[in-house]
Amino acid sequence: MKVKIQIVLVVILLQIIVMTNAGCFDSESKPAVLGDYAKHYLQDSKYPKLLIEIDYVQGNSPSNQAINILEDKINKHCDKQQILIDKDSFSSSKSTYSDEDIRELEDEHRDNFNGNEIIVAYILYVNGRYSENEDVLGIAYGPSSIVIFIEQINGINIPWWATTFIDHTDYEKSVLVHEFGHLLAMVNIGYQSERAHESASPYENHCIHEDCVMYHSIETVSIVNLISRDDPIPPYDFYHDCEDDLKKLKSGDY
Ligand SMILES: [Zn+2]
Numbered sequence: 205m206k207v208k209i210q211i212v213l214v215v216i217l218l219q220i221i222v223m224t225n226a227g228c229f230d231s232e233s234k235p236a237v238l239g240d241y242a243k244h245y246l247q248d249s250k251y252p253k254l255l256i257e258i259d260y261v262q263g264n265s266p267s268n269q270a271i272n273i274l275e276d277k278i279n280k281h282c283d284k285q286q287i288l289i290d291k292d293s294f295s296s297s298k299s300t301y302s303d304e305d306i307r308e309l310e311d312e313h314r315d316n317f318n319g320n321e322i323i324v325a326y327i328l329y330v331n332g333r334y335s336e337n338e339d340v341l342g343i344a345y346g347p348s349s350i351v352i353f354i355e356q357i358n359g360i361n362i363p364w365w366a367t368t369f370i371d372h373t374d375y376e377k378s379v380l381v382h383e384f385g386h387l388l389a390m391v392n393i394g395y396q397s398e399r400a401h402e403s404a405s406p407y408e409n410h411c412i413h414e415d416c417v418m419y420h421s422i423e424t425v426s427i428v429n430l431i432s433r434d435d436p437i438p439p440y441d442f443y444h445d446c447e448d449d450l451k452k453l454k455s456g457d458y
């Protein structure tokens with residue numbers, strides 16, 4: 205089980221490295237990588253507004269509860285005067301998605317890019333599974349791009365004792381906030397935290413605290429191991445070390 209989880213994480217991290225080096229450019233036409241827009245998401249100086257563009261495969265819409273939680277976290281940690289949502293659906297005949305498929309979907313369907321005081325976060329919701337690993341629930345694959353495998357999230361088996369406390373939207377909330385956390389450079393993506401809270405290899409760029417939304421298990425089916433009878437709700441908040449990093453990135457200390 206441990207080996208399997210490690211393989212999953214290695215795959216995700218490799219994808220982050222591979223996918224962030226391809227195809228994304230900022231306004232100066234330099235390749236932008238994951239974490240490069242973190243300060244623009246956190247601060248209001250250049251982009252006082254945030255537009256969340258969500259494109260989903262028909263029948264795989266995000267839940268309002270998950271979007272609301274994401275907005276709550278953005279309002280808590282980012283200085284934005286306004287958050288706009290642009291939601292659209294498209295049809296797909298696929299049931300597995302490779303890295304290339306995901307990039308192609310974004311090329312085809314993404315309508316919005318940074319500019320005019322608005323910074324964009326692009327979120328794809330797809331049916332089916334990630335071609336490299338069916339355990340993956342979400343990937344932050346570019347400086348402003350996230351894919352959520354909502355069918356995999358909705359396929360998670362909720363333990364019977366937890367069904368009175370949670371449903372699949374609780375897992376969705378955690379995965380969505382986690383991937384947005386990577387866009388905010390969590391953990392140690394392009395900066396170095398003064399606090400020793402980054403997980404060791406192979407869980408780099410994740411937080412050591414199991415009750416933090418940036419814990420590595422959250423973006424794989426291992427998320428089920430994070431709930432217990434004492435605490436049946438999966439985490440969807442930044443624990444104090446990540447919260448401190450976000451504050452220091454926002455203030456310019458990092
Ligand atoms: Zn992650």
Ligand SMILES: [Zn+2]
Pocket residue numbers: 401411412413416417418419442443444445446447
């Ligand atoms: Zn944390």
